[in-house]
Amino acid sequence: MRVGYVQMEPVFGNPRTNLVRARELLGRERADLWVLPELFNTGYVFASHHEVRELAEPVPDGPTTRSLVEVAQELRSCIVAGVAEWSDSRAYNAAVVVTPGGALPVYRKVHLFAEEKRWFAPGNTPFPVFEFGGAKVGVMICFDHFFPEAARTLGLRGAQIIAHPANLVLPGVAQRTMTTRALENRLFTATANRVGTEERGGTALRFTGLSQIVSPVGTLLASSPEEGEDVQVVDVDLSLATDKHINPWNDLYADRRPEFYV
C-alpha cells in the first residue's frame, strides 16, 4: 500500500482556497491512503464563537466533505482530513475519512488541546478503525498523541496504521511520542502536520511541520522540514503490523497483563 501525507499551510477562514491547495498538493504524487493536517480547511486560531459557527460544516453533507469525496473518487484514494464539524449546535475538531465510495463515520477529537476547549466540544465518538483496500486504518488527531491509550485503543482494535492529522506547535514532541506509539503497538503511523504562523485575536502560533511516517520498529520512513509545504509518499507492507511479535518469545499484545494496570 502506498501511504502519503500533505504538509500544508492553510489560510485561516478560507475553506475553498485550502481545498484547492490541498488538491494541488495531492496531485503531486500517487497514494492509496492520504493524510491531511488537522483543521486543514479552516485554519486553527479562532477568535470568536461566531467564527467557529461560520466555518464549521456538517459532515458528510457540508461542502468540504462533499468536495473531498470527489477528490477521493478522482484519485481513487482514501483521504483522512481534519475539519471543523458542526453538529447538533456544537462544533467539533473532527477528522473525516473519505473514500471513492463516500464518507465514513466522523471521528471527533477526544483530547482537546489548550484553547481548543473554548471553541470545540470534546469528542464523543470512539477511536475508529476502518478498512480500505484491505488495510486497517486507525484515526486520531494531534494532541491524542500525548495519551498512550489513544494509539493503544486503535492498535487493539486492529489498526495496522494510524492516520494522524495534526496542528503541532511544539517541535520534536509528537515526533518522539508517535515513534513510541509505533514501537509499543508495532504499527505504522502517519502524522500530517501543518506549517506557517497564525496571529489572530491576540494569539500567535507557529506550526512546526516535521510531518512523518514511522514503521512498526520505529524507523522514520518519511519526514518533512519544520517549515514549508511538502508531500511525501512511501510504499509500506501493512502486514508487518499484524503480527505483534518482536522476537519468538514476546508478542506485544499477548504479553499485556491488564490485571496489573490501572
Place this chain on the structure above:
Amino acid sequence: MRVGYVQMEPVFGNPRTNLVRARELLGRERADLWVLPELFNTGYVFASHHEVRELAEPVPDGPTTRSLVEVAQELRSCIVAGVAEWSDSRAYNAAVVVTPGGALPVYRKVHLFAEEKRWFAPGNTPFPVFEFGGAKVGVMICFDHFFPEAARTLGLRGAQIIAHPANLVLPGVAQRTMTTRALENRLFTATANRVGTEERGGTALRFTGLSQIVSPVGTLLASSPEEGEDVQVVDVDLSLATDKHINPWNDLYADRRPEFYV
C-alpha cells in the same frame, strides 16, 4: 532530592563480587535515591534452571538484600536494585527497594523479555509506589518500558519518579520510550542499564549502557555512554512532577477519558 544511578558490568554468577563493585561505584557520589541495574547481583544470561536456583536469593532475608540494607544505612540513601529472587520454589526477576530502615516489599517484573520466560515466573506483585524522604518513587524493570500501562499505572498511583533497573540490549529503544513515559506522565525517570557482554550456553548478549535520567518535560538530565561503567547524579525538584498541567488548559491526568479507552 539527589537522584543517581550506577551503570555497571556485573560478573555472571558472583553476587559477592558484584555487590562489592556496586558499593565502590555508589561511593563515588552522594545521592538520596540510587538505582542499580536489573539482576545486578547475578548477571543476566542463565544457562540452566540449576544456575537460577543456585543464584536466586530470598528477599529480604538473602545475603544480597541484607548487604544492600547495610549499604543504605551507611550511605543514608534509598537503593532500588534488580536481583534474582527465590520464593515459594520459584525464581523472579525482581527489584528490591532498601532504605536505612530496611527492605520494602519486593517488585517482581510483570513483563518478562525473551528467554527470561525460561528462567523466571511472571511477576505477581502490583507496580509499587513507595515514599522515601518525602518523594514518591515508582519501580518497574527493563522491558516494562515497552508497555505504556506500566509507567501510567505508577504515575496514576502518585509516582513522581520512576526507578527503572534495566539490562537493555537494543540501543536507543528504551531511551526513546522512557522519554515518552516521562513526557506523557509528567514525571522523572531514572534508567540504570548495565554494560558488557555475556556469552553463555550458546547465547551471546551485549548490553548497551546509555543509562539516563529524564525530566517531566522530556529533557535529558543525565546520560552515560554505550560502553563502560559510569555513575551519574542530579539534583531534581520532584514537586515538578506533582502538577500534571502542561499549560493552563491541559492537565494530563484530568484530561484522560477512560470511557474511550480499551
